[in-house]
Amino acid sequence: MLHFWLHSLSRLAMIIVLLVALSLVSPSFLSLQNLSNIVRQASLLFLLASGLTVVILTAGIDLSIGSVLALSGSVAANFIQQGWIWSGSLIGLVIGAGCGLLNGLMVALVGLPPFIATYGMLWVAEGFAQVFMKGEIISGFPRGFRFLGAGYVTGIPVPILVMIVVLVVSIFFLRRTNFGRHVYIIGANREAARLSGISIRGNLLLVYSLSGLISAFAGLVYVSRINAVESTIGEPLLLPAIAAVCIGGTSLFGGEGGIGGTMVGALIMTLVTNGMNLLNVSPYWQSFVMGAIVVLAVALDQLGSAKMKGA
């Protein structure tokens, strides 16, 4: 419990430091427009990271989320541009869930290490996205579809509403249903879960499919928001999503953490990205910084929890 409070306080401190630093650095930071922009960006990262959080809770990993987002977003966008908004979106979601299901089959049935299975899927999905897009950019989508990423309901941007709905629903499922309890038990102690009769295969299949589905949904929101799609949109999203989960306090060893933390992590990661953009940091450095943040976040978390256990 002490660890939990310390963790929450340190993340709150991080956010405050970032907010103060960024508002000192750039006068435009505290404008309502920039802040609302940040929350909208954070909501997209949160979506992608929320499915990943559930996978990581089972002591797994999904490295394919970025390229699954790109593949399903690309395919869906092609149909949506023709005016088939609903069927196009549905096709995108099915592709995402299908990629996730394949990941799940490789992990749960074949028994491959999750990082190998999903790393393979990363390249397969990336390749198909490239084949499909042929290096082109599709832009300009129907107004009905733009509502998802750029619309407002009573003055609140739709992606933020989506984020709140996903947050509430997933907290409910993780905390109040058997599925959620099983996810935590499988992650904390797989042998114990097996002995108590929990279907590990079934749950893992569901978790990985869910991650693929959510990645595809995040892809739809993303495409709708920036009003364009190309095959490479997913690549820069993987490291921030993993960082968001780690900073949010979900243990990479499974069984510990939750979606609420991931939302805080997504907000912190978005503040960092936004800050780097305001400071005109070159995108080349941003790749380095993202990598370093992932390493630091995991290292600090491990040191922190080791100290707690030692005390």
Place this chain on the structure above:
Amino acid sequence: MSETAWGTWARRVGMAPGAVYALVVLSLTFTLFTTQFLTLRNLTNVGMQGSVLIIVALGMTLIILSQGIDLSLGPVMGLAGVVLALAVKQQVGLPLAIVAAIVVGGCFGLLNGVLIARLGLPPFVVTLGTFGMAQGLALVLTQGSSIPGLGPAVQYFNDGRILGVQVPIIMTAVAFLVVYVILYYTKFGTYVFALGGNQEALALAGVRTRLYKTGVYVLGGGLAGVAALVMTARMNAAHPTVGVGLEFDAIASVILGGTSFERGKGWLGGTIFGALAVSVLRNGLNLIGLSTSWQVSMVGMVIILAIVVDSLRGI
């Protein structure tokens, strides 16, 4: 060779049929469907192109044997190539430039090793983080563009011949022999196998497991530096993103070659077969005229399929 030795060899070959079968099937397929595949010129080409992959995969074998993984090896190779090219352009002399490339690779290996062995962090996350760092540094150093025209001294490591054999192939052979001796004839090698078996027992026996584990990553990074030399020589240029994806080919080569993530089981020779199978696949898809985008997903699928089949067979 005595009969038991032959038996051991047979069993060793039996341990790695995944790669051997894949190599045979792929070679037959491409021989049937293309006229250019089964020519001396093309096969030499496969060997030359495969050399970069083999050198990286040798290091990856040791890393996977110790129950680790290094996703950063591809970008680290790219970064080492960039450092090599920049050093050559600064006219520090080729030997020093090569040392710099290997040291850069080794340093990233050291960073990975310390984070994984000292802090006990999951290898795939640590090396995914350093993947981004190496990639970012390579892009920053080059501002995203290639560094071409490095001169004949560098190109020697692709075009040169010693006793009629191409230099990259000789370098690969030497790298294999060195890693072979390290793995099978030194204390370090014994501990690498043991690390994959039972780390707890090894630590209780008073072995400095962290040191050896870190050493494995340093060796892997250093070999990526060596591979960078061959790669840069072949292109006569350094490109910051050239290594991205190579780590996947290397992992696939190792697994196809019969090295498993569990219990320190593996065979260094198998990695050669695995890497050749992956190289033949890429070469053949090129000959057929498949676009690079198709190749990315085809190679991914074939490799996943092979890994799945291999692991189902093991059950």
